[in-house]
Amino acid sequence: MRKLLVLGLLAGAAILVGLYFIQGWKAAGPSSRPTPVLIASGSSLAAAAEQLEEAGVIGSAKRFLLQAKVFGGSAPIQAGEFEFPAHASHSQVLGMLQNGKTLQRMVTVPEGLPSVLVHDRLMKAPTLTGSVPVPEEGSILPDSYSYQRGETRAAVLARMQQAMDKALAELWPSRSARSVVKTPAEAIVLASIVEKETGKASERPMIAGVYSNRVRIGMKLDADPTVIYPITKGRPLGRRILRSELQANNGYNTYARAGLPVGPIANPGRESIAAVLNPADTRALYFVADGTGGHVFADSYAEHTANVRKWFAIRRARGEM
Incomplete structure (x- = not known):
């Protein structure tokens, strides 16, 4: 009888430990706020667990590793910067590591x-x-670029410029007979002006x-x-x-000289480049604002004067003059 009682107590204790172990897998973690952690390339799960314990994301690296071995499967962990939510469970933490749900840091370059x-x-x-120097004007493709903690600015800038090279290489062969640009460089120059002259995407070809x-x-x-750029x-x-600036002959001012400026005045987007390579089939020579954000x-010149x-x-009527 005594032996049965001891065995029963041991079995009960084992069940309680097992329940604690199982529940602990999905129980709330110790961190009270979202916590970023950078897992280096080639890190083992054990090394990651030590980092997570040190950062306060998990309470015990040893318990996490044991639970991961039992419940977590064999999928490898991913490298990168992760932002673990407040009170993330061991199950959530391992899932993020295995699924590669890294923190996305972005730098956005708007068109123009x-x-x-x-x-x-x-x-x-x-x-x-x-650090990086100011990049060459017109060398960057406007877009949103992701980066990781500790990455160099030079590497991100290189991706921006490679994206422009790629976009221009893709668009250039599709240029129409109406396009007046003779080189990809000229396309960037004219596209940068188009980009700065209208905020309406639908107007770019016109x-x-x-x-x-x-x-x-x-x-x-x-x-x-x-006129403003130089x-x-x-x-x-x-x-x-x-008035003196309108008359300045500095290579950019298109009031002082015919033809394209000596260089771009901004970083144009794909749509403005495409518009320059495939401009609208029109005889129009003039445009002026129409009061709605667009142009007429x-x-x-007589028609333009009336529009002005x-x-x-x-x-x-708006009290602007």
Whole structure:
């Protein structure tokens, strides 16, 4: 009888330990807030467990490893930076490690962002390392780029520039007979102006058509952004353009000279590059704002003058003039 009692107590204790072990696998962990942890490439599960215990994500590396061996399967863990949620269980932690659900850090380059402002974003991006110079204007493809903690800014910048090279190589062979650009470099220059002249994606082919027509007949582009760029290198001007600046012959100002500027004035997106390579089939030579965020186009100067008067009337009604 005594022996049976002892065996019963041992069996009961074993059941309690087993239940504790099983429940502990999915029980809330000790961390009270989301915790990022960088798992280096080639790390073993044991090494990762030590890191996780030190970071406070799990309470015991030994218990985690034992539970992982019993419940976790044989899938290998992934490298990268993980952000473990507050009170993540051992089951959740191992699942994240095995599924490679790494923390996504992003640096975003909007369409038409000048390189000086791209540089600002790269330098402010948290957890990147090293420094980079201001990249060549027009060399970066606008997009969102992911990076990992500790990665160099030079590596991220290289990906941005490789993306532009790839996009341009893909788009260039599809250019139409209406395109006036003779080289990929010229395509970037004209696309950067198109990008800065309209905020409406649907207008890009038409804006490109107007500028292509002007280039074709030797007419000046008269694009305000080309006046501003050599003054600020892409930063906001913060005031009205001066008459002397409209007359400055500096290689960029398209009020002072016909043809394309000597270089791009921003980093154009794929759609603006595509618009320059396949501009709208139009005879329009002029455009002016229409009061809705878009533009109205004209084939003749007389028609354009009438459109300008309408735009001025809209501005006066708004109290802007």
